[in-house]
Amino acid sequence: xxxxxxxxxxxxxxxxxxxxxxxxxxxxxxxxxxxxxxxxxxxxxxxxxxxxxxxxxxxxxxxxxxxxxxxxxxxxxxxxxxxxxxxxxxxxxxxxxxxxxxxxxxxxxxxxxxxxxxxxxxxxxxxxxxxxxxxxxxxxxxxxxxxxxxxxxxxxxxxxxxxxxxxxxxxxxxxxxxxxxxxxxxxxxxxxxxxxxxx
Numbered sequence: 001x002x003x004x005x006x007x008x009x010x011x012x013x014x015x016x017x018x019x020x021x022x023x024x025x026x027x028x029x030x031x032x033x034x035x036x037x038x039x040x041x042x043x044x045x046x047x048x049x050x051x052x053x054x055x056x057x058x059x060x061x062x063x064x065x066x067x068x069x070x071x072x073x074x075x076x077x078x079x080x081x082x083x084x085x086x087x088x089x090x091x092x093x094x095x096x097x098x099x100x101x102x103x104x105x106x107x108x109x110x111x112x113x114x115x116x117x118x119x120x121x122x123x124x125x126x127x128x129x130x131x132x133x134x135x136x137x138x139x140x141x142x143x144x145x146x147x148x149x150x151x152x153x154x155x156x157x158x159x160x161x162x163x164x165x166x167x168x169x170x171x172x173x174x175x176x177x178x179x180x181x182x183x184x185x186x187x188x189x190x191x192x193x194x195x196x197x198x199x
Contacts, residue, residue: 014153021179024122024172028094029053031120031185035091040112041076041098042068050094058087077103084111093119097181099158100124100146109162119186121159122172123150129178155182163189 004013025046033053042059047068051057058070065071074083076098093112099105100123112119125131126149134141142149150158152169159166164186171179 016152016177019170019176021171021174021176022183024096024181024183025049027170027172027183028096028120028122031092032094036087036089038085038087038090038093038115040093040095040108041101042071046096055091058085060084076101076108081111081114084115087115090115090117093117095119096122097124099155100143100148100150103147105148105158106162109159109164113163113188116188118167119164121155121184121186122181123155124181125171125179126151126154127178128180129174130180132178150182152182155184159184159186165189 028046029049032050034055036056037050037054037058039047039050039057039059042061042065043063047059047061047065051059051068056070057068058072059065059068060072060074060076062073062075064073070085072083072085093115095108095112099108099121102108124146131141156166165188166184167187168183168185170183171177171181172183173180
């Protein structure tokens, strides 16, 4: 890549591996069907859909959510370890579109890792085509409550730093590289880290 030094290249240039694109809703529905799940950052229609598909649903969020069963109001930037519900037989945690809202996402990831079950994280893509097009017009199209943008590399570094293995990963909604967002399917680390795209 031009006159880049090997040191710069090693530190700054990161190849994005090939991965498929899924519909975010469909992926989460299939993952949750018939399972005991914890929906972290629960809000909106997606949480009601997950509640309908899960064997048993638990949700955590900051705002009131009438209609969600087993719902706990928790500020995910301000909680202690006793705040989270104890869930027997928990199969899966969904952390959908929440990390980009948090001042300290690593703290939440540490807490989720302690639950000792698989976790699915979804986040908006920093390099989505709609974001790029808007920025070319001098407009930043971003939720007013977001404090971070994630790319494949930055999300990978974050989850691995907090001792998760990436079991599977994919884009959601759109085309590879410029899709709307990313899906990372994780497990707490207890062995070697073998990353692969969802097949």
